[in-house]
Amino acid sequence: MKALKFGHKKLYINGELTDSSNGKTYEVICPADEEPTATIAWASKEDTKWALESAQKGFETWSVMPLDTRLEWIDKLRNKIIENSDLLRESIMYEMGKTWEGSEEDLTSIVNSLKYYSEEIQLRKDLPIEDKEGSHEHRMVFQPLGVAVAFLAYNFPLLNLGFKLGPALASGSSIILKPSEFSPLSAYIIGELCAEINFPAGVINILCGDVQDVGIPLCESKIPRLITMIGSTETAQKLIVQSAGTSIKRYSMECGGNxxxxxxxxxxxxxxxxxxxxxxxxxxxxxxxxxxxxxxxxxxxxxxxxxxxxxxxxxxxxxxxxxxxxxxxxxxxxxxxxxxxxxxxxxxxxxxxxxxxxxxxxxxxxxxxxxxxxxxxxxxxxxxxxxxxxxxxxxxxxxxxxxxxxxxxxxxxxxxxxxxxxxxxxxxxxxxxxxxxxxxxxxxxIYLPHGGVKNSGIGVDCSTYALDDYLIKKRVSLALDK
The missing domain is CATH 3.40.309.10 (Aldehyde Dehydrogenase; Chain A, domain 2)
Structure with missing residues (x-):
């Protein structure tokens, strides 16, 4: 049997690389020659549950970590990605059939996103609010939202991933990344890089699997505070329906265009x-x-x-x-x-x-x-x-x-x-x-807002506005002595 160019890739959950609990795998096919180029672990419902629980625990540690420490970890991941630029670009070539030149945009986007949001989050200071009567002092405080679940389209595997990963990590939120089955390879390699640098457990989780075992359980869980997506309008509608029945969640969806x-x-x-x-x-x-x-x-x-x-x-x-x-x-x-x-x-x-x-x-x-x-x-x-x-x-x-x-x-x-x-x-x-x-x-x-109106979505990717989806705005008011 011919060896696969990229071999076998594992799920990344709770800081660990692991195969599916049921042993299932999925072949990644190169669109240029229709030949298998890798296999990936294909997540089960149990794996999805583990990812959700791990992301919640990861959030509890990541959200209270000093900002300087958090930014050091993001920079460490960014540097690791840069060190593996050729590997990541080649993986995109073989999972998507992209040209070599075309793969550069994906790589550059995730690198730039991690850098941009590390800088942008430092500008999010408490904002004073004027008290009209002079009886109180008010301020708006920005705090990490919680667990985000990101469903990614196949067309720009690392660009799409970077647009979600950058603001999530910078804000102090944790994230579960679900890449498309048509281009999951580069995302799974990101998981390998996270494991290599021992990125804090549970903060980033990467898995792919069937809708019934992964997509729907991620949406129906009460753990996620944000469902974010890049994909079709039809998919966005399904995700909203699937996720709205159990808890009130935020949505940020970049949908199809015309x-x-x-x-x-x-x-x-x-x-x-x-x-x-x-x-x-x-x-x-x-x-x-x-x-x-x-x-x-x-x-x-x-x-x-x-x-x-x-x-x-x-x-x-x-x-x-x-x-x-x-x-x-x-x-x-x-x-x-x-x-x-x-x-x-x-x-x-x-x-x-x-x-x-x-x-x-x-x-x-x-x-x-x-x-x-x-x-x-x-x-x-x-x-x-x-x-x-x-x-x-x-x-x-x-x-x-x-x-x-x-x-x-x-x-x-x-x-x-x-x-x-x-x-x-x-x-x-x-x-x-x-x-x-x-x-x-x-x-x-990365610094320019990207978003649609009508059926092309809600929220934005890129720019400082994307951070808003991953942050809680809390008003704190102090009564003044009379």
Missing amino acids: APFIVMGDANLNAAIELGAALKIGNTGQICVAPNRFFVHESIIDEFTAGIAKIFENAKIGFGRENGPNMGPLANKASVKKVQKIVDEAIRQGGELIYGGSALQGKGYYFQPTAIRLKDNNAEILQHEIFGPVAIIVPFKTKEEVIDLANNTDAGLASYVFSENEDTLNYFADKLEFGEVQLNGVKYD
């Missing part, structure tokens, strides 16, 4: 084409903020469409650190079927296939970068998040028309506008019903 990409007639066309194409090719379009609907002014739509198609045609598709591809496979076979169905439906609804349109033959979950031009804006397919390398291009005439088209969705995460007119940009910034409006470019970083 991002409009609006290109006005006066736009810097080359910049719009290059960014639009890059956001569809990058991570094979498996990005919640990737443009989903390209609304292009009728005066430039021919040129825009040709430009996108040319970049797609020249995309270097493949896998491997040495080969230097700029687009890899989709994460799994189900994703290939979903994207193919969306493409076929768009064409059935009157779309013109400009380039691509099908999965590549042979091993691996590869799909051609695809450009489809719709004749009008009434196609029902515009209501569906693609989560793949497909650009659906739609003409429009006026900004009033396109604002209605862009907002005609239950999602509200990211949006993009290209125009050289300042008044036009301000118009869209005011009218777009999305948590993020990116004008003439794109910028994401």
Whole structure:
């Protein structure tokens, strides 16, 4: 039997690396060649119960630990992650099929998150509150929340993990991390690194398993004070229903998007084409903020469409650190079927296939970068998040028309506008019903808030605002002597 590249990885619970109590394992498949690359311990209900109890005990010690000591432990973990950068990046390549260059964002994000929140928590001082009558002194105190449970999407395994781990650890909360079954490998390696440095027991717990054995018990338990997630709107709804029956919990959910990409007639066309194409090719379009609907002014739509198609045609598709591809496979076979169905439906609804349109033959979950031009804006397919390398291009005439088209969705995460007119940009910034409006470019970083409106979620990841989910705000009032 061929040896697995990453061997077998264990659960990380209560500071220990352990196999499942029932001995179950799960194969991690590389999307590039459909071959097993590792096995992971597959948690049981008993393991989940142990993780919950351990996280509660971990919180009781971590939350009262002096801040300086807590920050020393976070820095020790951060340094250990940096020491193992290549290992972690390779694990992401093999569990996700990412390009080597694409894996860097994951690694950088978790490193930056641990550093940023270690600095940010030191700025959270008690806040005085004015007493209008002068009879009391008041202050707002920030204290650790408790146990957080984080459900992670597969598309950015360590970025997603870092967005939750950073604020949880800095705040003094403990956390249970449940990675996606499609990309659990790098998370399990983080568990190994925690074990190597003897990170305080129970503060971080990492496990993956069936919904019935892991997902539902985590939600139904009274122990977690926060349920946080990066994933689909449908998953968020299920988690809220599953968790609300036993106790009042906080929620922070970053859900799916249906991002409009609006290109006005006066736009810097080359910049719009290059960014639009890059956001569809990058991570094979498996990005919640990737443009989903390209609304292009009728005066430039021919040129825009040709430009996108040319970049797609020249995309270097493949896998491997040495080969230097700029687009890899989709994460799994189900994703290939979903994207193919969306493409076929768009064409059935009157779309013109400009380039691509099908999965590549042979091993691996590869799909051609695809450009489809719709004749009008009434196609029902515009209501569906693609989560793949497909650009659906739609003409429009006026900004009033396109604002209605862009907002005609239950999602509200990211949006993009290209125009050289300042008044036009301000118009869209005011009218777009999305948590993020990116004008003439794109910028994401750990210090910038990332969150949606409508069915794209509640709460935010990144920035100082994310800390609010992991902290209790307590008012302390002192009566003054009269």
